[in-house]
Amino acid sequence: MATLQAATSSTWSRVDPDAKNRIEAIAEEYDFWGAFDELNIDVKENSDGDTIISIHGYASFDPSKPIHDEDGSVVDREYGHAEEFLKRIAPHLEEQLVIETVGYEKCRFPLLAGQWSVWPDGTTQYDSFDHSPDKPETSVQDGQSDDAVESGGVAQ
Secondary structure, three states, rough: OOOOOEEEEEEEEEOOHHHHHHHHHHHHHHHOEEOOOOOOOEEEEEEOOOEEOOOOOOOOOOOEEEEEEEOOOOOEEOOOOOHHHHHHHHHEEEOOOEEEEEEEEEOOOOOOEEEEEEOOOOOOEEEEOOOOOOOOOOOOOOOOOHHHHOOOOOOO
């Protein structure tokens, strides 16, 4: 069985200095774990004196919510909460936060690459590789011959 190897990093985006505890409390409601490690969600003061958020580590950015049994032990996780998490921290951002994840399973196709962006107004956007792109239409205006398009942009 192949195991996903991933790395995640984000911009160091400024946040409301009074929101440090609120952001940390929101993050504690989610798990940010991977096969070997978990992500770090740091809210701290940088060298310029600004309070920033940084998300980084050796796991994919995929916040999950833990499911607990009667004694409080985590027995499972509910996945797919990235957008919810980002919308909850958005009001505390002072600028756009961008989170990127790259990864692979035994260097097999398809590779994982994703980018989440969130703005202070709560707008979120996700972009990733298109593993099945359509062949582009050729035109005289784009300056490419059919040979260049078929070979991935290099005329042969």
